[in-house]
Amino acid sequence: MAILAGKAVVITGAGQGLGRAFATHAASHGAAVVINDVDEPLAKQVADLITLKGGRAVVSGGSVADPEQAEAMVDTCTAAFGRIDGLVNNAGIRYQAAIGVDDPRLMRELIEVNVLGTLYCTNAAVQSMRRGSIVNLGSVAMVGQPTALAYSASKGAVASITAGAANELHERGIRVNAVCPVAWTRMAAADTKAVPSGSPETIAPLVTYLLSDRAAKITGQLIRFANGRLHVMGQTSPKEPVVERADWDVEAIAEVFERQLVPEDPAWVRWGR
Template sequence: MAILAGKAVVITGAGQGLGRAFATHAAAAGAAVVVNDVDEPLAKQVADLITLRGGKAVVSAGPVQDPEQAEAMVDTCTAAFGRIDGLVNNAGIRYQAELGQDDPGRMRELIEINVLGTLYCTNAAVQTMRRGSIVNLGSVAMVGQPTALAYSASKGAVASITAGAAAELQDKGIRVNAVCPVAWTRMSAADTKAVHSGPPETIAPLVTYLLSDRAVKVTGQLIRFANGRLHVMGQTSPKEPVLDSDEWDVESIAEAFERQLELEDPAWVRWGVGR
């Protein structure tokens, strides 16, 4: 039996790129799919392709940063397929701009789509979802990437949303994970690592797995998948030693940093996301 047989999923930003790959792969694995995109003709092309291949798909076009559209996507899924079992928060934008020269309006738009869109769609889905899986789109840029500060901030927020939602929803049987992929798409054109990586279709099997019941024990994870390499990313935790004192002043703090606390390279250095 197909791994997603009998399941209904909503995939945002599915008109092209990663979202299109996720939608077609999930449909081939047996899922009924709600194809969302701000570009309705593109969304319809994907839905028609799925239907032509013998799958089930409907369109719910509109911007994810509109909470009414987020609710409409879920309503479309339950009306068309009687249920919602999965949500992929894929919709997002990215651009490069040096700090101090960035445009505030552009910053706001990115945060609204990448962060509020993820929050609104998740909030709408869990009102109806009875057990299931939510897959967010993260990025290693969350550790801080020069000339992409707004994007980095948005993906840091997505990581926090993933961890918080996974903890809150575990008793309801809803799993929440984030995929941090590298793949060549129109949006990733400014990322040199993505330019030399594989197509979106290489990422799709991971998302399909996370949507399936085979991944029932996987939740609250940040999962890196790039250039054939798959691994789980470590999350924030204290670094030993933890120093304890009844009184701290500038001198004792300086002493701690100079002689006792072991500093490490910033995450953006370790991940190679800086210049």
């Protein structure tokens, strides 16, 4: 039996790139899919492709930055397929700009789509989802990338949303994970320092797996999938040693940092710029 047989899934930003790959792959493994995109004709092309191959798909246009549109996507899913079992918060934007010359209007738009869109869609989905899986789109950019401050901030927020929602929804049987992929898409091309990499189709099997019951024990994880390498990323946590004193002054703090809390290279150095 197909791994997603009987499941209904909403995928945002699915008109092209990663979202299109996630939608077609999920449908090929039995899922009924709601294709969301701000470009509704593109979304319809993907839905038509799925139905032409014998799958089930419907379109729900509109921006994830509009909470009413987020609710409409879920309503479309339950009306068309009688249920919602999965949500892929894929919709997102990015651009490059140096700190100090960034455009506040673009900052706001990016946060509204990448962060509020993820919150709005998650909030809407869990109202109707009895059990299931939510997959967010994270990024290693969350550790900080030059000329991408707003985007990095948004992906840091997505990591927090993933951890918080996984914790809160665990008892309801709803799993929440984030995929941090590397694939050559239109968004990746907006990163002037990005190196061409694999196609969006190489990432899709991971998302299909996370949507399936085979991943029933996987929740609250940031999962890196890049250039044939798959691994779970560490969440923020205390690092040993934890130094305790009754009294602290500047000299004591300086001494501890110089002798005991020797920092390793920051994450943006370890992961590369």
